Amino acid sequence: MSQNSQGRLLTRGLFTGTDRQAPKRPTMRPQGRWLAVAALALCCLTGAGCQKMRLRAQKPDSDEVSEVKSRSLSFIGDQVAVTGLHQIQIESVGLVVNLDGTGGDSPPSLYRRLLIEDMQKRGVRSPQSLLQDPNSTLVVVRATLPPSIRVGERFDVEVAIPEASEASSLRGGYLLEANLAEQAMVPGKGPKSGHTMGKAEGPILVSTGDVGEGAKASVMKRGRIPGGGVYTGGLLKQDRLLGLYLKNELRGGRQTERISEAIGRRFFDMVQGRKVPMAKAKTDQYIELRVPEHYRDNYMHYLSVIRAIAINESTVEQRERLERLRKKLFTPETAGRGALELEAIGSAEAKLILREGVEHSNPEVQFYSADALAYMGDAAGAKVLVTAAREEPAFRVFALAALATLDRDRDTIESLRGLMTQPTIEEKDGVRKEIWSAETRYGAFRALESIDRNHEIIKGEQIYGDTVLRSLETPEGEKKKGKKPRPEFVLHLVDAPGEPLVHMTRHRKSEVTLFGAEQKLRTPVSLEAGRILVTAPSGSDVVTISRFEPGRESQRVQTSTRLAEVVRAVGKLDGSYPDVAQLLVMAEKQSNLEGRLEFDALPKAGRIYYRDKVGTIPGELAQGGTKVRVGNEEQAPNIFPSLAPVKKSKEKFANGPVGSEEDAAADEIDSDDSDLGGSTAKADEDDVAPARKRGLLNLLQRK
DSSP states (O other): OOHHHHHHHHHHHHHHOOOOOOOOOOOOOHHHHHHHHHHHHHHHHHSHHHHHHHHHHHSOOHHHHHHHHTOOOOBGGGTEEEESOSOEEEEEEEEEEOOSSOOBOOOSSHHHHHHHHHHHHTTOSOHHHHHHOTTOEEEEEEEEEOTTOOTTOEEEEEEEOOTTOSOOOOTTOEEEEEEEBOEEEETTTEEEEOOOOEEEEEEOBOOOSOOOHHHHHHHTTEEEEEEEEEEOOTTTTOOOOEEEEEOGGGOOHHHHHHHHHHHHHHSEEEETTEEEESEEEOSSSEEEEOOOGGGGGGHHHHHHHHHTOBSSOOHHHHHHHHHHHHHHHTSGGGHHHHHHHHHHHOOHHHHHHHHHHHTSSOHHHHHHHHHHHHHTTOGGGHHHHHHHHHHOHHHHHHHHHHHTTOTTOHHHHHHHHHHHHSOEEEEETTEEEEEOOHHHHHHHHHHHHHHOTTOTTTOEEEEOOHHHHHHTBOTTSOBOOSOOOOOSEEEEEEOOOSSOEEEEOSSSOOEEEEESTTOBOOSSEEEEETTEEEEEOTTOSEEEEEEOOTTSOOEEEEEESBHHHHHHHHHHTTOOHHHHHHHHHHHHHTTOOSSEEEEOOOOOSSEEEEEOSSOOSTTSOOTTOEEEEESOGGGOOTTSOOOOOOOOOSOSSSSOOOOOHHHHHHTTSOOOGGGSTTSSOOOOHHHHSOOOOOSHHHHSOOO
């Protein structure tokens, strides 16, 4: 066959689409290439071949479509680490006065030298004689500043007598003002102090419980002042802020701006009619983060929401994700994370899905939906939260914290009142029954106090001693101008039926709360605390409160047996909060109280929830059911501060509340933070680690 014949066959196969095998052709010459280009151009002009090409380009394979839809989102939590969650330890030395002969001098030491220098700066003429007075003693003062504390807010203070001191007890003592700062031992330069970050002062609360003789001596040498410190903000007088650090591999000014804008679109404040974002990029790696007011009592939840904000999501992608989150929310195992992401989106569509979740048949789905709605300012799930607080201990702490954000909903306030005045339904010995739960009642009290501390249900009465009141008046009886001193304590009377309850705190504040305003002391009464004596003979309707002090005329008042009047009279006779605590503990031991006495009865995080997969009697673990720990005890909402777990002890003040069997069981189960709906937030280990053990208390103490 000639070369021209071969070319005709090849050309005919190209245009007719035949699959006849063509002979192997040599490398195409320039004329052949121009011929192929011309043929393709002619194909496009006819429209047949190119139409097919366009259709293929617009309709990719199903695998390609799936790949586009499943493009992984970038969440803020994937790119940043939270900073500012650690506690700052501040310390100082101080002078405790008003002891009843249990003080004493300290041998020459670093502590003594620092205290003398401080007293000389304050203009004290003879500090040596004060230190030798048996009614005073040197102490080391320590406190930890919590995250997100603001200038002017209060914190707890701990005091301790150094080991080598002659002093034996701090009972009845009063700490004079001490400036607290960070302390460090610099090699070659000795101890160095930072700028003053807080001031501490007040009466010292020591143990009044039964302790062994061997432990009693050491217990009496340490104590605490609830809310005795005031945060001053250091050199710059600034609040403690939270922050976000971009991971090193993502570091860049453009990325921090992108993250700040994503947060600002979701969280902002209105100042003079303009939006002020809650996040601000300060460097190419650090973002300053402020906490909105309705998240102030649970900033860990706020951080969880921040982490769940998507950065690179378009409007179309968000709509598609909303449908996926609906399914996620309606599945109990993933309901927590689904509600968290919906709260992070914060749109009207997200609210509608969460409202659907409130109506779901599963209680876990209901709770997480109601929890997210509350922080979005929607009270549609308030009834669900109230039920959770009343009937499910695992959800109680988070339900009460969420209810505290609904400050504009009247029904919520009435519901909190109901939690204080009605019994709680809990399971005891396999049977659900009504009990008067101290933590539910006081937890509801705290939530309502967060909404409106002056509400008629819980409004407190500030108790001042007569000595303080007289110091506030001029000789002519007029009130002096100036800052009003801190009261001895605050008395709250909750007019609640049911089992009487007396509640006291040893954290953040000095307050006495009586659930049952008409409680009375049972006679005979013989109570003593410091210089205060309370007595009443058997069958008497009159109680005598006396104060004896060397060198001064004794004071005496009489009241009825109504407990509120007795507590009020003790305060008026200059009785301190520790004095009231000791009197009430003695009254409970001697069966003088009509109800029980509780300290720090706060709901806890990290409890067990029984997720039943088949219907059973409530509380019983179903076949195939699982135990889930809800939240983390160390990261509870800050409206209910987490107290360190301790071993069982009769000591009421030094060690704190005793853990329950349920709490012990919870320690055996790992929590899944991804399913908590923002109840906890994961953080770097450095952020949540305890304060570093450095400073005055560790410089000279023996190991």
